[in-house]
Amino acid sequence: MLRLFQFKGGVEPETHKSRSAREAIGEAPLPPIFVVPLHQSVGGHARPLVAAGERVRKGQRIGAADKWVSSAVHAPTSGKVLAIEERVAAHPSGLTTLSVLIEPDGREEWIERAPLDYGAMPPERLRRFLRDSGVVGLGGAVFPSHAKSVAAAVPMEYLVINGAECEPFMTCDDRLMRERAEGVVRGAAIFRDLLEPKRVLIGIEDNKPEAIAAMREAVENVGEDFAVVPVPTRYPTGGARQLIRVLTGKEIPASRRSPEMGVQCFNVGTAYSAWRAVAFGEPVVSRIVTLTGNVEAPRNWEIRLGTPLRDILPLMRPKPDTRRYVMGGPMMGFALPSLEAPIVKASNCIIAASPALFPPPPPEMPCIRCGACAKACPHELQPFELYRFSRARNFDKAREYDLLDCIECGCCGYVCPSHIPLVQYFRFAKSEIAARDQDKRKAEVAKERFERRRAREERDQAEKAERLAKAAAAKAAERQAAPNDAEAAKKALIAAAVERARVQREGVQDQSSIHPLGGN
Numbered sequence: 001m002l003r004l005f006q007f008k009g010g011v012e013p014e015t016h017k018s019r020s021a022r023e024a025i026g027e028a029p030l031p032p033i034f035v036v037p038l039h040q041s042v043g044g045h046a047r048p049l050v051a052a053g054e055r056v057r058k059g060q061r062i063g064a065a066d067k068w069v070s071s072a073v074h075a076p077t078s079g080k081v082l083a084i085e086e087r088v089a090a091h092p093s094g095l096t097t098l099s100v101l102i103e104p105d106g107r108e109e110w111i112e113r114a115p116l117d118y119g120a121m122p123p124e125r126l127r128r129f130l131r132d133s134g135v136v137g138l139g140g141a142v143f144p145s146h147a148k149s150v151a152a153a154v155p156m157e158y159l160v161i162n163g164a165e166c167e168p169f170m171t172c173d174d175r176l177m178r179e180r181a182e183g184v185v186r187g188a189a190i191f192r193d194l195l196e197p198k199r200v201l202i203g204i205e206d207n208k209p210e211a212i213a214a215m216r217e218a219v220e221n222v223g224e225d226f227a228v229v230p231v232p233t234r235y236p237t238g239g240a241r242q243l244i245r246v247l248t249g250k251e252i253p254a255s256r257r258s259p260e261m262g263v264q265c266f267n268v269g270t271a272y273s274a275w276r277a278v279a280f281g282e283p284v285v286s287r288i289v290t291l292t293g294n295v296e297a298p299r300n301w302e303i304r305l306g307t308p309l310r311d312i313l314p315l316m317r318p319k320p321d322t323r324r325y326v327m328g329g330p331m332m333g334f335a336l337p338s339l340e341a342p343i344v345k346a347s348n349c350i351i352a353a354s355p356a357l358f359p360p361p362p363p364e365m366p367c368i369r370c371g372a373c374a375k376a377c378p379h380e381l382q383p384f385e386l387y388r389f390s391r392a393r394n395f396d397k398a399r400e401y402d403l404l405d406c407i408e409c410g411c412c413g414y415v416c417p418s419h420i421p422l423v424q425y426f427r428f429a430k431s432e433i434a435a436r437d438q439d440k441r442k443a444e445v446a447k448e449r450f451e452r453r454r455a456r457e458e459r460d461q462a463e464k465a466e467r468l469a470k471a472a473a474a475k476a477a478e479r480q481a482a483p484n485d486a487e488a489a490k491k492a493l494i495a496a497a498v499e500r501a502r503v504q505r506e507g508v509q510d511q512s513s514i515h516p517l518g519g520n
Helices: 123-132 172-179 181-195 209-222 240-248 268-280 309-316 372-376 383-391 395-400 411-415 422-512
Strands: 034-037 061-064 079-088 096-104 158-162 199-205 226-231 263-267 286-293 299-304 324-327 349-353
Touching: 034 079, 061 096, 123 181, 123 268, 158 181, 158 240, 158 268, 172 181, 172 209, 172 268, 172 286, 181 199, 181 209, 181 263, 181 268, 199 209, 199 240, 209 226, 226 240, 240 263, 263 268, 268 286, 286 309, 299 309, 309 349, 372 383, 372 411, 383 395, 383 422, 395 422, 411 422
Parallel strands: 158 199, 158 263, 199 226, 286 349
Antiparallel strands: 034 096, 079 096, 286 299, 324 349
16 A cells, blocks of 8 residues: 655645536537637747638647747637737736637537557657647646656656645546546556656545546556555645655655656646547647636536636626636635636636635734744745745845745645735745846846957957058068169169170170271
């Protein structure tokens, strides 16, 4: 039996999962207009491959990955491209992002699809296929999966499939494992074949007994030697580093990546999407989203990417006192800026929030340094010190206390008796540090550019001085050689004159010898 470990800290909030997990996954209808952002993953922005007025088919690439850490974007249905323009993003900033607007034609005409025999191709080609199929981490991090499936320098010991789903309210992974467990297992096998670990572990929180049973049955039916492991229900067990700690005992330092220590982790939704891409040639055009909170009809729906929030409200039937909508869980999610914001690959949950469900926080009070936040921190940081330095804008000191290791899980603020919004302070400090680092990098680049320019100017000046010196030396040599040439020419002229005179004298003597008056 696999031995389980523990991570320090964590909290046990009310889960609020039962209501949305009762019904099977539904299929959301098509909206009148899709707004598909071209940036839906960590890394570079996808480059648009279509133009306004063009007709597209379902699954057609409309955005190509522009870097290795990037991922393609596809049309969620067949129809006409209306425009490529800036639209509000599913982001707390409310900023816009370049998006493709598609009007559905209702025909749902797919691109040509075919299964991929990845066993007969080099691993690198399979990775490119996953990149071009838009497979990213669907647990919320949306890191391109092909980039995570590259084997590290150290031998891979464990492949961890994350089915913990620790955030309150969220049940999309739970329903996925209950209903489509075999696809998840087969997708895990794809990543297993790429990384070649010694063991595959599927971690699921023990408050999901139906999902655990379904996954164990699927593993047996598929014939894989995977271990389905129930783990204690404690937030944030679903964090990759925390789940790796619980299942393997390995602590991943913040300064290192898990593959460097022989472990890699993928979400169950990611594994399922990889299997659909490989087995059916279907790129990622939709995802399962939990619609819950202050609603009449909480449920999980498979929703096309690019569906505006406004068009899924009829599925939720929010109650009249709903004031905002939160994307993600209540611990790490954020309020959507507008009902026009679309569903994207990171949209695992939409919570309708009301004052009754999420009461306004009490007034912030001074920190009493009780240490409760430090006990709850899963990364063993000292949030009360980080708060002090962040509030005082002593960002260098905050960095020394490992502020950048904070995963913003919200455990510290959850237990704070002074009701201090600690994560907000930490995000502010992180943004300031990032801005300063960026300014520093710009200054270093400018300094390097200036030094290169100065070195180039000095080199040009040296080359110019060398050319001038050579020209001066050549002129001096010419001047030195000039008097000798003039003397030689003078001597030649004198010699010629002497010769002419001699010739003339000899000619006169010859004439006098035959003169008629001369002789015997």
